[in-house]
Amino acid sequence: MKKLFVVVPLLLLLISCGKKEENLEAFSAETFAYDLGNTWEVNATARVKGVLPMKDKETDEYLYNLSLVIDLIKPDGTEEKAKFSYAHSQKSNEKLRDIGLEAQFELDSTYKEGNYKIIFTVTDAHSKKSAAIEKELILSK
Secondary structure, eight states: OHHHHHHHHHHHHHHHHSOOOOOOEEEEEEEEEEEOSSSEEEEEEEEEEOOOOEEOTTTOOEEEEEEEEEEEEOTTSOEEEEEEEEEEEEEESSOOSEEEEEEEEEEOTTOOSEEEEEEEEEEETTTOOEEEEEEEEEEOO
16 A cells, blocks of 8 residues: 555656647737838738757757748638748757747739738648648738
């Protein structure tokens, strides 16, 4: 019986200290657009956490590789896939809790004032996990 009192807490400690796999999560998305006369300059940012880094054995640095794809939904409901995309690589001497991603692109004069929706889709190259977040974008003069 005494052994049980020692073994059970020890087992609970081992289970609770086990590696917890964190899910990839996009959060804190922001969007805004500047009227440049006949075009709009769109700036969009989002943060992502739960990124799985690779460790460079030679430099002892953490390597982060993400891809960002932005889809745009127009006020009439039509969707433009991959309006913007890029690959983000970052090195750090320490594990990062979250990473900021930025996008900047132009919309030509065919884009009229109204409420658009931006969909950020982030994919972690190492874990192959993806996360998405939506944010409204208002074009107005």
